[in-house]
Amino acid sequence: MIRHVVSWKLNGADAAARAEQAATITATLTALPALIPEIGALQVGTNVAYPESNWDVVLIADYASLEALEAYQVHPDHVAATHVIKPLVASRSNVDFEV
Template sequence: MIRHVVAWKLAAEDEEGRVAAAAAIQAALAPLPAIIPEIKTFSIGPNVAYADKNWDICLVADYDDLDGLETYQVHPEHLKAVDIVKPLVSARASVDFEL
């Protein structure tokens, strides 16, 4: 099993903008597990602690294998979500590791 972890720093500089951006990202990505069968588990949410140090929003998802992760990465619905996410973020970090 592969765990895919992505964290984003949001581009918005004010709290209201960050809250709106995090909600938009969550809304864009949350429907994907119902559409992409390769996603086995999926969690996404905004940071709730240590805002001065932590990233703003994080996604954690599991896949059976790297092929499943790659299928997700290139799925047309995921790519549509990416088009929503990219303009809202200033930085992205990710790690994919084996469980």
């Protein structure tokens, strides 16, 4: 199994703007499991502590294999989600590892 973890620092000018952006990202990502069969599990979390140093939003998703993750990456619904998310992001970090 591959665990895919992505963190985002959002580009909103203040906490209220970043909270709105985080809500948009959460809604966009949590809709994907119903659309993309390769997603085994998906969780999205919004930071609740130390906003000056922590990242704002995290995605944790599981895939049966690296091939399933790669199929997810190019799936049209995932690509559409990236078009919603990218304009809201200042920085992105990710790691993929075996579980």
